[in-house]
Amino acid sequence: MKLPESFYQRNNVVRIARELLGKVLFTNVDNVVTGGMIVETEAYSWKERGCHAYGARKTKRNDIMFAHGGHAYVYLCYGMHHMVNVVTNTEDQADAVLIRAVEPVAGLTYMEDRRGRLSNKFHLTSGPGKLTKALGIDRKWNGKYLLDDEIWIEDTGKVIPAKAIEASPRIGIDYAGDDAALPWRFTLKGNLWISR
DNA sequence: GCAATGATTTACT
DNA sequence: GTAAATCATTGCC
Numbered sequence: 001m002k003l004p005e006s007f008y009q010r011n012n013v014v015r016i017a018r019e020l021l022g023k024v025l026f027t028n029v030d031n032v033v034t035g036g037m038i039v040e041t042e043a044y045s046w047k048e049r050g051c052h053a054y055g056a057r058k059t060k061r062n063d064i065m066f067a068h069g070g071h072a073y074v075y076l077c078y079g080m081h082h083m084v085n086v087v088t089n090t091e092d093q094a095d096a097v098l099i100r101a102v103e104p105v106a107g108l109t110y111m112e113d114r115r116g117r118l119s120n121k122f123h124l125t126s127g128p129g130k131l132t133k134a135l136g137i138d139r140k141w142n143g144k145y146l147l148d149d150e151i152w153i154e155d156t157g158k159v160i161p162a163k164a165i166e167a168s169p170r171i172g173i174d175y176a177g178d179d180a181a182l183p184w185r186f187t188l189k190g191n192l193w194i195s196r
Numbered sequence: 197g198c199a200a201t202g203a204t205t206t207a208c209t
Numbered sequence: 210g211t212a213a214a215t216c217a218t219t220g221c222c
Contacts (some may be wrong), residue, residue: 042203050203061218079215081204098203129204139217172203195204 003153008069008146013088013095017043018186020086020153022160025102027151029136032110036102036125036135039191042170043184044085046094050176053094064143065094072151074132074142081129082138086146086153100128100171103193111135127195164189171195
């Protein structure tokens with residue numbers, strides 16, 4: 001079943017990031033459904049420097065982060081890679097969870113088509129830019145609602161024991177100063193689909 | 197209006 | 210291990 005709006009609209013983005021592990025992210029592109037279990041996330045809040053919306057800096061790009069929880073924030077980075085975030089919290093509280101890696105569970109062949117030839121199948125979705133390409137997401141998906149039928153997250157009933165979750169500092173945000181050290185990255189311990 | 201730059205990936209020295 | 214690819218958005222002129 002799809003995660004309800006109330007899941008996203010809580011005000012604890014770190015907790016939501018942790019609870020998203022083990023849930024399954026689906027997309028529907030031209031009636032082709034692909035999906036992957038979330039194995040790596042990062043929490044971002046406008047209260048810390050790692051976030052695009054730091055200091056409640058509202059721009060055209062991150063506008064969707066200021067909407068209430070349950071929207072998708074898709075952003076193009078380094079000119080060639082897309083990233084998916086899940087907007088959380090309520091209106092004007094710009095918190096979001098970045099989905100960094102998923103484990104493919106549906107539409108494997110379609111994902112392989114989109115990704116092209118790979119040296120190692122574990123590279124299919126083991127990184128933020130890779131999983132968006134595998135799932136067919138691009139920046140036109142920015143602002144889509146996660147309770148609609150193009151992109152959504154399901155709770156499969158799978159329970160992740162607390163000891164299987166590992167927290168660590170986030171990746172690639174050295175510019176964030178002290179906030180870069182916050183252990184707001186969550187991974188499923190030992191999962192092979194986690195990014196390096 | 198224009199230059200600087202980044203929540204990355206890939207291929208090559 | 211390091212560097213290049215590549216472009217929308219941002220922030221300053």
